[in-house]
Amino acid sequence: MSKRLRDKAVKIDLLLEELYGVPQPGKNVNVLDELILTLLSHNTNDINRDKGYAELRKHYPTWEVVRKTPRKKIENAIRIAGLAPAKSGYIKDTLDFISDNWGKLDLNWICKKDPQWVEDTFTQVKGIGVKTINVVLSFACNADRFPVDTHINRICARLGLVPENSPPEKTYKLMADIFPKGKAFSFHINIITHGRKTCKARNPLCAECNLKKHCSYYKKIKLSTSQ
Ligand code: SF4
Incomplete structure (x- = not known):
């Protein structure tokens, strides 16, 4: 069969x-950037996802700044991407999860890890589903995940x-x-x-x-x- x-x-x-x-997947894709972009892509089109992401980066240029910014302000910045109350929470939870577990807000190292471990670990975060983390693994890490x-x-x-x-x-x-x-x-x-x-x-x-x-x-x- x-x-x-x-x-x-x-x-x-x-x-x-x-x-x-x-x-072909992009080269030298920043993994955390890709993860946040993918979180913004839920239930919206690419144009509004990209606009929301651009607004977020314009107002809060580093992920550490985003992490320390009140959720409501993040919600306002990403409003065009839709579901802003939920997505702002997912972004903050994700950044807190990385900071609490590994300190530095960088995820490029996950490309060297077993993809299944990455999936199991990051799907513990609210908002990061199996699809989201595998998009990141495929698009940013060139892992053979579908x-x-x-x-x-x-x-x-x-x-x-x-x-x-x-x-x-x-x-x-x-x-x-x-x-x-x-x-x-x-x-x-x-x-x-x-x-x-x-x-x-x-x-x-x-x-x-x-x-x-x-x-x-x-x-x-x-x-x-x-x-
Ligand atoms: S358009 Fe879709 S449903 Fe129709 S033949 Fe092609 S793959 Fe099949």
Whole structure:
């Protein structure tokens, strides 16, 4: 079963690479910056996330200053990113967690740690979920981790890589065994791109999709329209 799904994922990955290339993670990404940026990205778009992050850095240029600033002021600075009361708390809790445990507000060292240890350790902080920490591991540390958000979840389910109603947490566990090894970052980014361009949440553009040969959802709708 898993081998069949792994082979299918490899074929899908190659088709996506033909369409969108092989995206590479950034170089010398500051891990703590990436973590705060990812916390700001919850339930918003990239533009408002980036605006919220820029405002935060403009008013409070170091993480130590952010940590010592009253939460309400942080909330005001990041308001455009949405869910500001919750996110300001997550940011403060994260900075306190790092400061209390390791002193210095720097996380670049986690890239040298076992990713599973990093996941287990940082998901103890309110607001840092499995998806968030694996985005950081993948994007900032180039770890071969495949984070699953609602978009990735939808497309993996439609493709038949995971069961139809699999929740993101379960999909994350299943996909850990299925995604092409060494390709987590590019596979993740290309699936996100495919979701934006073709496999949209509503009205996926199946007729023009290069993946339809491998897609369970497409086979199902084709079957239902031919009956
Ligand atoms: S065939 Fe349709 S459902 Fe399947 S991946 Fe393509 S757009 Fe998505």
